[in-house]
Structures are given as structure tokens and as C-alpha cells.
Amino acid sequence: MKFFCDPKTLMHSISIVQKAVSSKSTLPILKGIYLEAFDKNLRLVGTDMEIGIDHIMGANIIEEGSIVVDARLFSEIIRRLPDSEVEVSLQNNNQLLIKCASTEFNILSYNSSEFPELPEIEEEQTHEISQELFKSMIRQTVFATAQDEARPILTGVLMEIEDDTLNMVALDGYRVALRKGKIEAHLNNKVVIPGKTLNEVNRIIGGEEDEKVQISLTNNHALFTVGNTKLISRLLEGEFINYKQILPKEFKSRIKVNAKHLLDSIERASLLGKEGRNNLVKFIITDENMIINSNSELGNVHEEIKIELEGEDLQIAFNSKYFIDALKVIDDETVYLEFTTNLSPGIIKPITNDNTIYLVLPVRLASY
Amino acid sequence: MKFFCDPKTLMHSISIVQKAVSSKSTLPILKGIYLEAFDKNLRLVGTDMEIGIDHIMGANIIEEGSIVVDARLFSEIIRRLPDSEVEVSLQNNNQLLIKCASTEFNILSYNSSEFPELPEIEEEQTHEISQELFKSMIRQTVFATAQDEARPILTGVLMEIEDDTLNMVALDGYRVALRKGKIEAHLNNKVVIPGKTLNEVNRIIGGEEDEKVQISLTNNHALFTVGNTKLISRLLEGEFINYKQILPKEFKSRIKVNAKHLLDSIERASLLGKEGRNNLVKFIITDENMIINSNSELGNVHEEIKIELEGEDLQIAFNSKYFIDALKVIDDETVYLEFTTNLSPGIIKPITNDNTIYLVLPVRLASY
Structure with missing residues (x-):
């Protein structure tokens, strides 16, 4: 096996497949990247037997062939090469020669026949x-x-x-x-x-x-x-x-609220709920107004947000983490919160469509 | 104590003094920041009894006074406040009220008299x-x-x-x-x-x-x-x-070399020297040419760099870490390396002045 390529392109390819390489495997070959030179291409494969990544890049192939090389060492070497074409070739003694400008590495390689094959997947359908x-x-x-x-x-x-x-x-x-x-x-x-x-x-x-x-x-x-x-x-x-079956079909209270303001308020409130007690935050929902409370031995916090309420007033408590996680990935500016009782799940969803729905179970409070 | 200020300015001040605050102290008050409102200023102090940092910022002081507040909680709260003036005031029950837009925090504070005083230093000289x-x-x-x-x-x-x-x-x-x-x-x-x-x-x-x-x-x-x-x-x-007394007064070999090229080469060479053996890299210095070698059970590396040599040829080995550390902080493009024998210290210094000198002890090799 022998090929020439640009070290930056090679580094990019390594970084794609490297994530599938197991760093903790007891089998040395699974810590490796499979390299195969064929036609005008270099194939790189990494796998931890759960996930396999196969990537193909263009290269100047002088001699076809395949080997396996330690992923971490190979990537550290390629990352630090000078900005000049690199030559990679297999030597007689099973060593891989990596040559770039006036740098020469000789490193151990493994026989590619020991590398696990990725499952064949029918790609017609x-x-x-x-x-x-x-x-x-x-x-x-x-x-x-x-x-x-x-x-x-x-x-x-x-x-x-x-x-x-x-x-x-x-x-x-x-x-x-x-x-x-x-x-x-x-x-x-x-x-x-x-x-x-x-x-x-x-x-x-x-x-x-x-x-x-x-x-x-x-x-x-x-x-x-x-x-x-x-x-x-x-x-x-x-x-x-x-x-x-889990998603509620109806609601008794529906709130329209700015997602960013709600996220900021819950994040602040969660600062005091952190130590134990499930990151508890309490919502007190009344007409046009939602109060978010949290307290611990460190102190208490009181947040007020403007809302539009449709339906009944409600007091309900949640683990702040679940609300924060959902609000962080919603791209919409305004969301609906829908509740039935303070013991049944709450819903977070954009006001414009039903493509995204988050359900969060409430936390039962001793007293409301 | 009561003051108004801009939360961004306050956050900047907290981040300055917070580094001196001990996060591991068993004394709760040492995990705190001392706040003192006086004249038109807010003073913040943090200390772990080894280092103390005292910082003063402008603030709108309504009532003078001082307290101590948990550094981590206070900074997390201030960092997440809305972009609006914040009011900070001590309540009767020793709680600190932090008010900003429709956010209200009440957190525990400590009596400032328990906070250790920083040593008085004469600032005339x-x-x-x-x-x-x-x-x-x-x-x-x-x-x-x-x-x-x-x-x-x-x-x-x-x-x-x-x-x-x-x-x-x-x-x-x-x-x-x-x-x-x-x-x-x-x-x-x-x-x-x-x-x-x-x-x-x-x-x-x-x-x-x-x-x-x-x-x-x-x-x-x-x-x-x-x-x-x-x-x-x-x-x-x-x-x-x-x-x-340690700095050598003379040399037998002096090399002029590009600092960046030398650093890159030693960093690459050190990739193979990492596992044990003191990150060993070997320099083979001959006229106009320096070869850097390193090898381990993983393979070997051979680097060549153009140099200007004044004096005798030499083979000498170093722990690559010490060379890398020094070359990383040298701002000069070109450096001198000065050696006497392969058992005596090497010197790295800029070619333009004697203001910066690095000395590194060599590693004795079994055979040269």
C-alpha cells in the first residue's frame, strides 16, 4: 500500500471515523483505523462493534492495499505534520512509513484481515x-x-x-x-x-x-x-x-409565553433548587401572570412572567431540568404550556404547529 | 447596606475577586465574597488566606454597609440576571435581597465582621x-x-x-x-x-x-x-x-535555528517518546543540519532541521517537555541553542538579547 495526499484532508477524514473507534477496547485492533487504498480513493473505517463509520476521500494511490493503524497515534502525527504533501506507505517489516517534508515516522501497523467487517446493508430501499x-x-x-x-x-x-x-x-x-x-x-x-x-x-x-x-x-x-x-x-x-397513549388529548389551562423569558426565569429559579429536592420549581399561574418560585436552605427566588392564560388558574411544580432541556431546543419564539391538573403531565409545544411536543411529569408538592 | 448597579459590571468585578475565593474551605465564610458599599463605590474582596484580591467599582450607594455572600451562588445569580439595573440590599433578617426587573432573590448572607482582614501593606515604597x-x-x-x-x-x-x-x-x-x-x-x-x-x-x-x-x-x-x-x-x-552559579559561562557548540520549526519538530518527535522514558528526544547536531530522533515500542521518528552551527558536532538527548515549554513562550523567531558536552546543561535564548535564558539539563543516554 502506498499513497500521497494532503495532510489536512486526511486529518479531516480521520476525525470523522475516529469517533467510532473504541479507546477502551482490550483488542488493540479496535483502537485502530482501517485504511484501504483503492482506485483513486482512500477508505477509512473505525468501529467499536456498536457503531461503524466508513469514509472515503480522494488520494493519489500508487499501490493498492490495506492496513490498520492505531487511531490516536495516527491522528496525532497527521495533525502535526507540516503543510506539505504526505506520503504513506507500508514497509516490508509491516511498519507504516509516514513521510512529509523532512519528517519521517515509522509506526507499527496491524494486518487488516483481523479488522472486523461492517455488516452489509442493502441500500436499494x-x-x-x-x-x-x-x-x-x-x-x-x-x-x-x-x-x-x-x-x-x-x-x-x-x-x-x-x-x-x-x-x-x-x-x-x-x-x-x-x-x-x-x-x-x-x-x-x-x-x-x-x-x-x-x-x-x-x-x-x-x-x-x-x-x-x-x-x-x-x-x-x-x-x-x-x-x-x-x-x-x-x-x-x-x-x-x-x-x-401517554400524550394528553385535552387541557384545562393553556398558557402562551415567550420561550426565552420562560427559560431564563426557570434557569434563575433553578439556581436555588439545585441542592437536592429534584431541582424543584413551582409555577403559580393566574390571569396574565405566572410566578415561578423556588427555595432551599440557601434562600428563595421569585420570578414573574407575562403570560396569556386560557382556562383555569393552577399551581403546579416541576423538576426544572426537564423544562430547561426542552426550552433550550425549541426554536420557536412563543410556546404553549398546557396543563390539566397539577398531578397530570404538562405539555410544551410551539404555537405554530404540532410537529414538536414535549411532555413533562409534574412533582407532587406537600402543600399548594 | 443598599446599592444599585449594572449587573454586567458587577459580574466583571465578581469574576476578578472570585479566583481568590477558596471553593474547598471548611470555613463557609471563606467561600464568600465580602461586599462593602461606601461613598460611591462597591468594594469586593475574596481570599483563601494565601491570596487576597480587593477590587473597587462604581455603584449607586443608597446605604453604606458590608456583608459576605456565598461567591458561587452570588456569581451564578448575577450572571443570569436580565439586562436591567440590579438593586442589592440587606434585609432585617440578614437576608440579601437581589432585585432586577421582575426577578427577586433572597439569599443567606454572613456577618462581615467574621471575614478575615487582608494584611495592611505600606504603599509608599x-x-x-x-x-x-x-x-x-x-x-x-x-x-x-x-x-x-x-x-x-x-x-x-x-x-x-x-x-x-x-x-x-x-x-x-x-x-x-x-x-x-x-x-x-x-x-x-x-x-x-x-x-x-x-x-x-x-x-x-x-x-x-x-x-x-x-x-x-x-x-x-x-x-x-x-x-x-x-x-x-x-x-x-x-x-x-x-x-x-548554575548558568554556564561558555559553550563549545552554538546553533542558530528557527524557533517555530524546532518546536514543531520536537512536538512531533515527542509523540513517540510519550510512553515512559522521560519523553526522550535525541539531537544529532552536525554542520548545517540537526536531526531529531525519538523511538519507542510504537515506532520511531526522524526529523531534520536546517541550522547554523558554530563549534563542535554533538549528540545530546533531552526530555522533550522542557524544550517544548521554553520554545512555546519565546516570542523571538530565531534562537540560539548552546551546548558544552552532552552531560552538561543546554541553553535556549533569543539571538537578539540576553534578557531571556532557558537552561535544560540533558538526559544521559546508554549509548551515543
Whole structure:
């Protein structure tokens, strides 16, 4: 194997696949990046056996071939090379020679035959979605996945394809995030993608409005294709919770409020609720006015926000974190908060559409 | 106590004094910021009993007085206030009321009489030095202080005032950093300032070329005055090593080399020397050419740099970290490296002056 390329381009490619490389694996080869020189291309692959990333870049190939090289060392070397064409070639003794200007590295390489192959995914039946839309759908749901592994299925995001609509849903037992978006679908389908996978997909997507992400699904795997990069992930097994049953159909109080003002107020109120007691903040909702209270042994805080109330007055308390997380990812200026009683879930959603819905369970207070 | 002020200005002042506040103290009052409203000013003081920072800002004082408030909570509150004038006032129940737009905080405060007083320093006999110069002198020496407390005196920087020259010296047993600069001195003096103190002084100094830092020294303390901010620190006790004896008076080989190229090459070479063996890099110096080698079980690296050699060829090895640290803070484009034998210290210095000198001890190699 021997090729020439620009070190900056190579570094960019390494940084794409490196995120899938396991730094903690006990198998040295899994700490490596697979390099394959073929035609006029260099393929780079990294995998931790859960996620695999495959990226192709242009290179001046002198001799085809493939090897595996330690990801961390390779990336540190390439990052620090002078700004001049780099030559990478496999030597007789299985060492990889990296030559650039008057710098020469010889580093250990592994035989590529020991590198695990990524699963083959049929790419004929793919769904297509705008990069920009998919990026925002990930951002607006993945934060609500469960962080602990007690119920593994909840660490993932449900992707439910119904005709030309993609529903993405995450929930952790205390809240639900639902985001609907338009997809060019091939077949209806329903899979649960690990949250970690979607974070990596999000990182790879440039976010161009006109560019597409191709999504191919099998029984066990999902393949996301973004330009020259393919990300393959296993799916989470098990039945996802029937989220549609959880979403309330009606409300007794509906508030219209500026999302940024509400976020700022809850963030300030949460400063005093931090130490234990579930980051508790209390909403006292009356006509045209919402008071947000929080108190702890450190002191108390009182916030007032202008609102438009439709329906009944209400006092209700929440874990501030769940409201903050949702308000941070809502792009709309104004939102509705919908409540039924102070013991039933609250809803946060944009006033302009039903594409985004956040549900948060309240905290029962000793006295109101 | 009661005052009005701009929350952004207050936040800036808090961030200045907060660095001296001990976050780990078992005494709650030392986790606090002392606030004193007087005349048209608000004074803020933070101290961990080693360093004290005293800062004065303008404020609209309604009622004079002083209290102490938890630094972390106070700064988090002020940082998140709306962009509107804030009112701060002490209530009857010893609670501090913070009011801004429709936000109201009531937080616990401490009696200011329990707050430790900073030592009084006579400010009549002060030295003056340019902010810009002092900032660069700190940056170019403090990194070479010892990081472990085995010999506490080496965790500080010697400040030696000799007529109109300030010599700043740091050493840790493996290297020396010496920087000379012009000072308007009052009296010759010699003190050792904790490295941590100088890092804080560096942070406070804006670096304006025309502005000065005032330095007042007593037997036990140093006072640095930068505009409205005073930083008081204890001095380190003990005798500093006689660094003048350590600096070699002559050399057998002198190399002229581009500092950036040398730094880049040593940084690349150090990638392979990292795992154990003291980050060893080897210099092979011959006429017009210097080869930098490093190797480990991961592989080897070979770098070549153009140099101008005056004197004898030499092979010598160093801990790359010490060379990298020094080359990173040298502002000059070209440096001299001076060597005598491969067992005696190497010198790094700018070619234009003797104001900056770095000494590094070599590592003895088994074979050359």
C-alpha cells in the first residue's frame, strides 16, 4: 500500500471515523483505523462493534492495499505534520512509513484481515430526509433519552416512519420528546436507534438544507449515508413504549409565553433548587401572570412572567431540568404550556404547529 | 447596606475577586465574597488566606454597609440576571435581597465582621513596571516552577530587583527560566512569589503597554496594584537557589535555528517518546543540519532541521517537555541553542538579547 495526499484532508477524514473507534477496547485492533487504498480513493473505517463509520476521500494511490493503524497515534502525527504533501506507505517489516517534508515516522501497523467487517446493508430501499431537518430532529429529541441502562430501550430514540412522516420519540420515564418531520419514505417502519448513534450522525451531518441523508433499515441495523460517509449502527431490541397513549388529548389551562423569558426565569429559579429536592420549581399561574418560585436552605427566588392564560388558574411544580432541556431546543419564539391538573403531565409545544411536543411529569408538592 | 448597579459590571468585578475565593474551605465564610458599599463605590474582596484580591467599582450607594455572600451562588445569580439595573440590599433578617426587573432573590448572607482582614501593606515604597512587560515576564518564567511541594521554595518565582532591572527566575531541578526586564525600582530587593499568585496577577493585568503595575514588598507579603484591583499574597519563605552559579559561562557548540520549526519538530518527535522514558528526544547536531530522533515500542521518528552551527558536532538527548515549554513562550523567531558536552546543561535564548535564558539539563543516554 502506498499513497500521497494532503495532510489536512486526511486529518479531516480521520476525525470523522475516529469517533467510532473504541479507546477502551482490550483488542488493540479496535483502537485502530482501517485504511484501504483503492482506485483513486482512500477508505477509512473505525468501529467499536456498536457503531461503524466508513469514509472515503480522494488520494493519489500508487499501490493498492490495506492496513490498520492505531487511531490516536495516527491522528496525532497527521495533525502535526507540516503543510506539505504526505506520503504513506507500508514497509516490508509491516511498519507504516509516514513521510512529509523532512519528517519521517515509522509506526507499527496491524494486518487488516483481523479488522472486523461492517455488516452489509442493502441500500436499494432507502428513505431520504433533508440534512437540515434531520439534524434539528435529532437535537430536539435525543436529549430526552434515558441516561442509565436500567431499561436499555429507553436509551434510544424511536424512529417511526408513517407514509411521508418521520416521528422521532425519546422518553425516560419523566418526560417525552416528540418531533415529526417530512421524509421521502420507501416503506413504513419502526426502529429504535441508540442515542449515541444519533449524536454521531448529528456530528457528521453538515446541515445543508438541500443535501439529503439516506437511511436504510434492516431488522438489526441502520445505515445513515451522508455524502462520502456511511455510519452503521446496531438497533436497540425490544418494544418501545406506546407514546401516543401517554400524550394528553385535552387541557384545562393553556398558557402562551415567550420561550426565552420562560427559560431564563426557570434557569434563575433553578439556581436555588439545585441542592437536592429534584431541582424543584413551582409555577403559580393566574390571569396574565405566572410566578415561578423556588427555595432551599440557601434562600428563595421569585420570578414573574407575562403570560396569556386560557382556562383555569393552577399551581403546579416541576423538576426544572426537564423544562430547561426542552426550552433550550425549541426554536420557536412563543410556546404553549398546557396543563390539566397539577398531578397530570404538562405539555410544551410551539404555537405554530404540532410537529414538536414535549411532555413533562409534574412533582407532587406537600402543600399548594 | 443598599446599592444599585449594572449587573454586567458587577459580574466583571465578581469574576476578578472570585479566583481568590477558596471553593474547598471548611470555613463557609471563606467561600464568600465580602461586599462593602461606601461613598460611591462597591468594594469586593475574596481570599483563601494565601491570596487576597480587593477590587473597587462604581455603584449607586443608597446605604453604606458590608456583608459576605456565598461567591458561587452570588456569581451564578448575577450572571443570569436580565439586562436591567440590579438593586442589592440587606434585609432585617440578614437576608440579601437581589432585585432586577421582575426577578427577586433572597439569599443567606454572613456577618462581615467574621471575614478575615487582608494584611495592611505600606504603599509608599512601590516599584513600577509596564503591564505588558510584566505579563510577558510572568508567562515566560512561571511555567518552569516546580509542581510538587517537595521543595516549596521552588513552586515560586524569584523576583530580584537590582537597580532598574527586575530578574525573574523559576527552576525545578531540571531546568531554569530567567527573564530580565526594566523596572522603576524603589529599593533593591529579593523575594519569592508563589507561582499561583503570579498566574492570578497575570489574569488581572489587562496588558496595556502604557499602564503600570505597582508592586509593594514587605518581609512577608507582596502587593500588586493594577488599576482598581489589589492582589495581596504571602511570600514563600526560604533561600532561593543561587541560579547565577548554575548558568554556564561558555559553550563549545552554538546553533542558530528557527524557533517555530524546532518546536514543531520536537512536538512531533515527542509523540513517540510519550510512553515512559522521560519523553526522550535525541539531537544529532552536525554542520548545517540537526536531526531529531525519538523511538519507542510504537515506532520511531526522524526529523531534520536546517541550522547554523558554530563549534563542535554533538549528540545530546533531552526530555522533550522542557524544550517544548521554553520554545512555546519565546516570542523571538530565531534562537540560539548552546551546548558544552552532552552531560552538561543546554541553553535556549533569543539571538537578539540576553534578557531571556532557558537552561535544560540533558538526559544521559546508554549509548551515543
